[in-house]
Amino acid sequence: MDFKDEIKQFGERVEKLKAQITTEEATKNAFIMPFINALGYDVFNPLEVVPEFIADIGIKKGEKVDYAIIQKGQPVILIECKHWGEGLDPHNSQLFRYFHTTKAKFGLLSNGIIFRFYTDLIEINKMDEKPFFEFNVTDIKDNQIEELKKFHKSYFDIINIQNTASELKYMTELKALINIEFLTPSEGFVKHFAKQIYQGMLTAKLIEQFGLLTKKSIQQYINDLITERLNSALKKENEKETIQQEQIPSSLVNDIKIETTQEEIEAFLIVKTILRQKIKPDRIIYRDAQSYFAVLLDDNNRKSICRLYLNGSKHYIGTFDEQKKETRREILTVDDIFLYADTLLNTVLNYDIVKGNTKIIEADQNA
Secondary structure, eight states: OOOHHHHHHHHHHHHHHHGGSSSHHHIIIIIHHHHHHHHHOOTTTTTTTTEEEEOOTTTTTTEEEEEEETTTEEEEEEEEEOOOTTTGGGHHHHHHHHHTSSSEEEEEOOOOOOOEEEOOOOOOBBSSSSEEEEEEGGGHHHHHHHHTTTTTTTTHHHHHHHHHHHHHHHHHHHHHHHHHHHHSSHHHHHHHHHHHHOOOOOOOOHHHHHHHHHHHHHHHHHHHHHHHHHHHHHHHHHHHHHHHHSSOHHHHTTTTOOOOOOOHHHHHHHHHHTTTSSGGGGGEEEEESSOOOOETTTTTTEEEEEEOOOOOSSEEEEEOOOOOOEEEESSSSSSGGGGHHHHHHHHHHHHHTTTTTTOOOEEEOTT
16 A cells, blocks of 8 residues: 555544544544554654653753654654644644754644644744644645655655745645635735726725625636636546547457446445435436446436446545545445445535435435
8 A cells, every 4th residue: 555545544544433532642542653653653663753752841851742753863753642622723832842852853743633744944943833734634635645755754854854844834824825815805805906907996885896706706717727627637538538449449349348246236225325315216326337336316427426446456436526526535345335425415415406406305214
């Protein structure tokens, strides 16, 4: 299993188990130690990972940080842990105190779900107040996994990480600001655009009107970008399928058979059981293909509910968001489909809401 798959699987495990984790110590054992292990460090080797690492602070002796990752006999990453249900904002000062008393160049504050990495970009040997890298492991993006990979034992390079930390930090903060402006444009943001298209005086009423127009314009622009990319991806996929079909000798086309397995039927029935809570079961149809088993709404290939990949050594379920973008996740057995019940229900409800469909029903006890 490569690093990306391992982190994705770890995130799914955290989401599944968090309700059972009731203490900070249990969070360490169930989430933090497996995470350190995923980074390639042996949590049971004190030459690599030291629990309860002593970080004396001035006259205060015996101060301990939860874990320290060691290289060449010196700590390089200090890790402070909290219970998964706790917010992290009140706790970075504790890690801040430990940071300057050791030779560690990075601090990690985590509750097993949110991971925040700190360093000393602003003042040498003094931990910054804001993290330069943060992610939610239950919803981690591919680009975040690539950044996290730099902390893996096999790739760890202090200089390399510090060279990119500043850029990463400011990009994160800029993205957060852009997100706020896009959701609720500030007066300054609105004026910046309004002045370029309106020559008169901008009164308070006009600024309010332009604020609504700016927000609508941003949303429409983003929707247009998404649609354009989806159409481009669909076109490429169609071209790829056409090329593949053309490469198959006509004499062999009739020999290619699609076999629907018992496992695929079982998976389809699970999906149907989940969805009949909200829609009539006769609307749920499957289509088997060479590379995947598709479950559709109303027998419409533009209304994919999910795709199941059950013919390989690993099994996956592909679910779809509101933009019809597919996300694949590994499942160990078809019973794991139940873990994605909310996602599947949201998908079919979204299709009906978007189309103004009135076929949504409450669960029919006699269906």
